[in-house]
Amino acid sequence: MPKLTKEQLEQIQEYIQSLPEEEREPKLKEIMSQFEQETPQCPFCLMSEGKIPTTKVYEDGEFLAVLEINPVNKGHTLLFTKRHIRLFAELNEQESENIGKIIKKLAFALGTISEGINILDSEGKTAGQKFDHFVINLIPRTKDDSMKISWQGKPSNESELAKMKEIIFEVMPKDKPKSIPINEDILKKEFYKLKNKRKP
Ligand SMILES: [Zn+2]
Known part of the structure; x- marks a missing residue:
């Protein structure tokens, strides 16, 4: 939802207060839904939420x-996290363990019905x-x-x-040892700190 300014919020509040009590709630809902509609929503989150x-x-x-509803070829599949994250590196430990197994299953299935496959992550x-x-x-490719x-x-x-290898290392x-939980935050x-530091 776009951020409302303090003035806008006050105006809305004032207007709502001026209405008869029974009209306040439906009117407030109507106003807020307009603001919600202005926000472009993430299609992947919408798909996750059904x-x-x-x-x-x-x-x-x-x-x-x-x-994919506009597939390059039949079987073109989109695999994504249900939660809204942007990058592979944001997967938590459990998700990063599981994603390999899921890709393997999908690659097996799609590999049997195509001449080749590209597995593509654009970040x-x-x-x-x-x-x-x-x-x-x-x-799947043809x-x-x-x-x-x-x-x-x-x-x-x-x-x-050699220099690049050093940087990557x-x-x-x-x-970390399994017994110590990794703090994802x-x-x-x-x-992001390292990413910004390495920006060209
Ligand atoms: Zn999303």
């Missing part, structure tokens, strides 16, 4: 996989993320379909690769 009809191919307490606008909700596209993935690699060298979260804060 507010957008979907064709589910997998569901558990944490994840939902549905068929950040630059990478083509359209909504701020973590989603993995599993795309020869000469409409999907194009290509890039031009630039040659690197040993010292560049430095920022990569270290595995701290991990998330740390991720």
